[in-house]
Amino acid sequence: MTTTTLLLLGLGSIAAILLLIIKGKVHPFITLMSVALVLALAAGIPLAEVAPLLIEGMGSTLGSVALIVTLGAILGRIIEVSGGADVLARWLLNTFGEKRAPFALGATGFIFGIPVFVDVGLIVLIPIIFGVARRLQGSMLKYALPIAGAMLAVHCVVPPHPGIVGGSQLLSADIGLVMIFGLIAAVPMWLVAHFVAKPLAARNFVPVSASDTLQSVGGTGAMSVTSTRTPSVLLVLSTIVLPLALIMGGTTFSVVLGAENPLTTVFSLVGASHVALLIGVIYAAGVLGFRFGWSRDDVENVINSALPPVAAVILITGAGGMFGYSLRETGVAEAVADLLGSTGLPIIFLGWLLAIVIRGAQGSATVAMLTTAPLVAPLLTSMSLEPVQIALVAVAIGAGTMGLSHVNDSMFWIWSRYFAVPVSTSLKTWTLVSTVASVTGLIVVWIMWLLVSAVL
Template structure:
């Protein structure tokens, strides 16, 4: 019966969002109340549970997410992202242009959230396409593959960051293992898949696309942008800080080092929140003050970044509320009982649940959070590496993006594709990332 109630809740969510066009956050809160009532939760506990879920999720995420949004905005507004893309294009040359786009999108994708990265990179891809007279889709598929992989697997993106907090996984480990999974996945879903897509829907590679809806884009003269080295360093700094701390921690556990003030300081600096704050302060200097940009202009960029992610934060909080209802309402325990004694790996189970919810709901982040509510009770029965469960959940939440996902429509419109062509490119691309991502996570689980 609890799973039937969850199914009713998901159907209701679809009706509210797609049928009645209600805001996603409002819909999630309504569904949280309805599901809590159907599960028979005491009336005096329902509001407390919803508040705890919303606050608990945002309490972990808001700092990292907010600082990350500001960091990305500063890099974009200073022209750092354009410098990274254009320099790599020049270095790789026309023959290896796809690899230039992959590397540039991967670096920029770490610093910028998916939608922001897409809006920023598409005009650059269109300009390169016109200059070299190659298909925009030939460059577009590797670009969105890199952006999507970073979005699904690498902190400080909301999905992996939130789920790491919910599962109690070490964020540095998620980042380190995420890189190991992300790199081969991008290669397969980007340049390799492009060749396959060209055979499936050759006509789509003749389309010219349309980015008029993006409005007038801020274009920089390259000589007025920050240097390539400092742009990459600023974008990658949080990753470097978290990775160093994680490697040191793993070595400490392996070699049995004693805790020392130096190790404690490294772990403090490598904490996700501290790393993001340090990186933002560095960006304020490298992308702003060092280039004689007034501090007020720099802070205006930070304010704009927070304004743009306000609703996304609420939606994530709403997903956290729904997750908490599933846990406190006993649905998670019910799922744990069903799979008690099963040989099915929590990694595979998390991927399956996330994939089903992603196909049903459209939102990768909401699918991830709902999966957490069902999977958390199972984790106590297994000694599985929690970072790998985070990555499996992220992989499942990317599968088969279709008409209920905003990314589907953005890709379709920008690249001027038909519905059939969008399914054969974007939807298939997201599914490849999901399946191969799971495959690499399972391979990694044999080692760590």
């Protein structure tokens, strides 16, 4: 099959994904799987090999992604139900004071957003945000923009969130390195969103709503346990930091000690993403659950309540793996990579640009990451990049998925409806903040790329 035909198949498959999701309102899982199937057939893959190809694509992607996403969701749910989010928010508000309340809310969203999906996390923190806003008054945007911007930044570039984890898997990027670089990029992305929000809130006044009845439509539902006490802020922070430290430690020690050191084997085990998160879940269940009077039934119920919201995300991620594998096995990905390479654009900018365009076109950050990664992966292979550079490309793509959040993005509607922000105002504020933060992420990753390239 000619290169031109393969390129047309690649463009057609992406157009089909966008058309089905945007116009057809077809679920992303069905869309990605269907397009992967049709692409394989159109490219001439023998009929007997099509089904095994799809299964292999999903299986190879979900081998690690499903574990990381599920364990991350369980950890976040334990922290949420234990009252950890409320404890953390109130401590930060008391520490920074009323004048810095927006910063404190943003810091809460950043920290709590690491193990918790962005939409669920925002819903959980709604009472705290409204409580602060009603006490201090002013424009609702002053409080709503920083915290949502912080949570979305973490969601797009920091594991264990599904988009960046699935994309890293498709790029064969080291999760530990992605986490380190993702955290480095996420901080300035959040801070820029925070400072951009100030003048936007001043120019676009939105009164603080007297009602937050939409709180009841949250994705996790009500959950109560028998505990009558709440954990300390240090205990809450320890449950978030422990798995992150193990993952980053596993990556760091393998470099410092060398592959032949016996300790490297130990650190590589406990520092593996899924093992580190499992340790984190067990630790959280003990110090936030059993220690505060939870029964075994309470812990089981909390864990069970974390699983349903994860199912759709895992299936979408697996279907993204199908699509990526189909692109690779048909030769389409290699043809697209050759075309992208001929543009002369730096790989960091190229990955970010593809991601933000696909994100703006179809709305989902996760789908944008899973669609962009397999297109860029063959180009990485041809460039013979080092693991640190591949990790930076993954973070750049993740940063691209944060931009251009607008009316086709579920987060856009969750944010605007909860805080009673008119659509026109949301486009002038939320969409702008998400895009500015995305560009900030690109700049930060580009700086890290230059520094790493100078050393290698």
